[in-house]
Amino acid sequence: MPRKNHGTASPSPRLETRSCEQCTVRDICLPALLSPEQLAEFSKVVKRTEVLHKGDYLYRVNEPFSDLFAVFTGFFKAFVVDRHGSEQITGFYFTGEIMGLHALAHRSYQYHVVALNTSVACRIPYSEYKRLAAKFPSLYTRLHDIFSHELIRARFSAANLTATQKVATMLYGISRRFQERGYSPFEYLLPMPNTDIANRLRLASETVSRIFTRLAKQKIVTVDDRRVKILDMERLADLSPHNLYLLDHRPMPDNVNNGSMTRHG
Amino acid sequence: MPRKNHGTASPSPRLETRSCEQCTVRDICLPALLSPEQLAEFSKVVKRTEVLHKGDYLYRVNEPFSDLFAVFTGFFKAFVVDRHGSEQITGFYFTGEIMGLHALAHRSYQYHVVALNTSVACRIPYSEYKRLAAKFPSLYTRLHDIFSHELIRARFSAANLTATQKVATMLYGISRRFQERGYSPFEYLLPMPNTDIANRLRLASETVSRIFTRLAKQKIVTVDDRRVKILDMERLADLSPHNLYLLDHRPMPDNVNNGSMTRHG
DNA sequence: ATAACTTATTGACCAGGATCAATGTTTGCC
């Protein structure tokens, strides 16, 4: 019963080269720390996938790993299928975010990744990435930062929050991500259905629905058919322990803080 | 009320150099992929902390980041303190495991880390690490693998399991980690109190206690005053969705699998 | 050894969220 068909995949994506230089999420993405000249060189190894439609797979569990991906346009979700055949969403990806990091250790992808709607990804061959990173160490710095951010973000999923806190954190987090990308943090369209949000938060979709209506009654957020309007950002932030989930993806300057480390406060 | 004193910290650890060459967890640790000559060079930048006792801090939240640490002997736990002052354990570290990865993005440590008992850590200055990694790229490979493993492991905490599954997974996971290090997977001493396990699993300690007695009745595992005896590894593994949490820390050979990536199965 | 404290065990009760069910609403498709 829990078989889910994410649409038939589109024909094998044709690759197409274009540059990172005028990409709007360049400063969030992997090459964020590169100089213009370095960026030009990096840009050459990046190929775009063809347009993927809702439900199309970017990659599947157990496929051999060779490339990292960045979201160019649209949105993706990652998930695994448990032994009972039902899917467990492990994350959503917004533009500029990197997919495939979990594949490095096993040399194969550990999640399925599908497009949530019409989307394009940038394919970054890992071998090319390493070649360039040897020349431009800030590429390593940035990758480590992204890894490190992902680890901290993973803690969010681990903190035991109430259902309301989970939902608030999700809405607040998405708001922040839109804001980072230059969109209004107060009003946005959810890229995924309610059920996906519930799944990601490990809640029943009924529970999420109930919380939406409750948040609307409290005049904090309204969610009407995927359209989110945040009426009271203040109180929304209060509901979400976002100190646990601060996901400012903007990179820090590439110099190591080596202040002296005193132990035992 | 929730203030917790992890013992008074010991005097500032005196550093002491010894080599990685004869370390028993060398093949699990950061320099796992290095050749003997490379290892000798790596070994020179590693300093040991002095002996830390139960409750001593290795580092604290918000201290500026400069070093990665590896567990040399003993066990450590990482945790944060939430706004109500109670601690939330985010992980346990066994010998050879790397601590501080979450600090890279923020240039400051994001967790508190304390010794669970008499322990020693290896201090690896990140700047030195990067200098050597530029010469020995397999150091980068290994770090990325460890990062990648951590991300996958983090998924475990996110999967919504029943209390029994959580406890079983923990006991099974610790068994595996002991086995990797050459100890019996069937009988071991828990390095942490019951309450810490409950905390880590986001369960009430009463619940963990009840599950221990139930597992004993079923003749699967007995836990008697921290001494764990696994009577039926088979059934324990069945209880733990370890497909979600396979943590084989042994590194893979340092060559990138670049098999052709076919999309849509 | 005794006191004071921390940790473990077991029971009784409670509550948050899951499940089941019924109905309404969109969306995609021919």
Added chain:
DNA sequence: GGCAAACATTGATCCTGGTCAATAAGTTAT
């Protein structure tokens, strides 16, 4: 445009695991 399928909403009921409480048993210091 109309049908089917997916998605959303609301209510009723149930159950896992949390909380509170009492006791026991280790652990540490004096």
